[in-house]
Amino acid sequence: MSATRTTNHTPSIGPGTVALVTGASRGLGLALARLLADRGASLILTARGAKALDTATRELNSRADVLALAGDVADLAHVEHLVGAGLQRFGHIDVLVNNASTVGPSPMPALEAYPLEALERVFRVNVSAPLHLAQLVVPQMRERGGGLVLNVSSDAGVNAYPSWGGYGASKAAVEHLSRTLAAELEGSGVRVYVVDPGDMDTQMHREAELGVDLSHLPRPEAVAPALVHLMEREIAPFGRYEAQSLLAQSLVASTSGEHGGES
Numbered sequence: 001m002s003a004t005r006t007t008n009h010t011p012s013i014g015p016g017t018v019a020l021v022t023g024a025s026r027g028l029g030l031a032l033a034r035l036l037a038d039r040g041a042s043l044i045l046t047a048r049g050a051k052a053l054d055t056a057t058r059e060l061n062s063r064a065d066v067l068a069l070a071g072d073v074a075d076l077a078h079v080e081h082l083v084g085a086g087l088q089r090f091g092h093i094d095v096l097v098n099n100a101s102t103v104g105p106s107p108m109p110a111l112e113a114y115p116l117e118a119l120e121r122v123f124r125v126n127v128s129a130p131l132h133l134a135q136l137v138v139p140q141m142r143e144r145g146g147g148l149v150l151n152v153s154s155d156a157g158v159n160a161y162p163s164w165g166g167y168g169a170s171k172a173a174v175e176h177l178s179r180t181l182a183a184e185l186e187g188s189g190v191r192v193y194v195v196d197p198g199d200m201d202t203q204m205h206r207e208a209e210l211g212v213d214l215s216h217l218p219r220p221e222a223v224a225p226a227l228v229h230l231m232e233r234e235i236a237p238f239g240r241y242e243a244q245s246l247l248a249q250s251l252v253a254s255t256s257g258e259h260g261g262e263s
């Protein structure tokens with residue numbers, strides 16, 4: 001973890017908080033949405049598959065005010081409509097979680113043979129879309145003097161794993177965008193965090209490692225409390241965090257224990 005400077009902004013998640021979470025129909029995004037709903041936050045959610053998003057929304061609706069619109073984060077019109085509808089419904093957005101992502105072609109090709117069109121798609125989803133969302137959401141955060149942009153990254157953005165190069169390069173790019181955005185937002189009260197959730201047993205990971213048994217890996221429900229911990233307890237204007245390290249330091253235990261939201 002590396003964090004710089006502190007801000008006077010005191011974060012808290014509860015009734016009145018509005019969080020936009022991409023990729024919220026399953027995996028880490030859904031686990032996080034559940035924890036935020038438990039705290040009474042209002043949610044703006046998206047994912048491409050309308051059926052899975054609808055199932056998630058019906059579950060969350062019983063304990064949170066949810067606006068869910070199905071679509072692709074790389075679709076500029078969808079994202080503009082999502083943010084516009086969210087601001088119209090809730091008046092503001094406090095937290096943006098750029099969680100939706102793609103590993104690219106499955107099986108993942110080595111860079112020597114990586115189809116460039118596929119690489120461009122990976123960068124549109126994993127880099128341009130998070131920036132586009134930040135561009136739409138940050139101005140009203142600036143105006144209100146606070147907010148959080150949390151970009152979900154990966155150790156593949158730092159380490160060189162054969163065949164993970166396209167995805168890894170996109171995660172490295174979103175990390176640097178985050179670092180630069182934070183520098184540009186210095187003094188605004190808007191926090192920008194990068195989080196590496198660590199290996200999890202999810203659909204995306206199974207697509208990346210076809211045929212490999214991942215059942216020994218943590219479930220996203222075990223990792224999501226680390227993200228809530230950052231939202232509620234961290235005050236640095238910028239940081240790169242490893243969820244597993246936060247969990248190991250049991251920094252998160254008190255956060256999750258208070259609310260008992262995760263399994």
Ligand SMILES: NC(=O)c1ccc[n+]([C@@H]2O[C@H](COP(=O)([O-])OP(=O)(O)OC[C@H]3O[C@@H](n4cnc5c(N)ncnc54)[C@H](OP(=O)(O)O)[C@@H]3O)[C@@H](O)[C@H]2O)c1
Nearest residue numbers: 023025026027028047048049072073100101199200202204
């Ligand atoms: N799993 C791991 O081991 C691991 C490790 C390091 C980092 N991460 C990161 O953790 C984050 C969450 O991944 P996960 O493992 O929870 O994956 P997941 O279970 O496969 O969930 C991905 C979510 O994103 C949505 N999504 C994918 N592409 C999208 C698009 N173009 N537009 C809108 N929504 C989209 C999916 O729904 P639709 O498919 O219906 O759109 C789904 O809701 C990602 O940023 C990933 O890079 C995961």
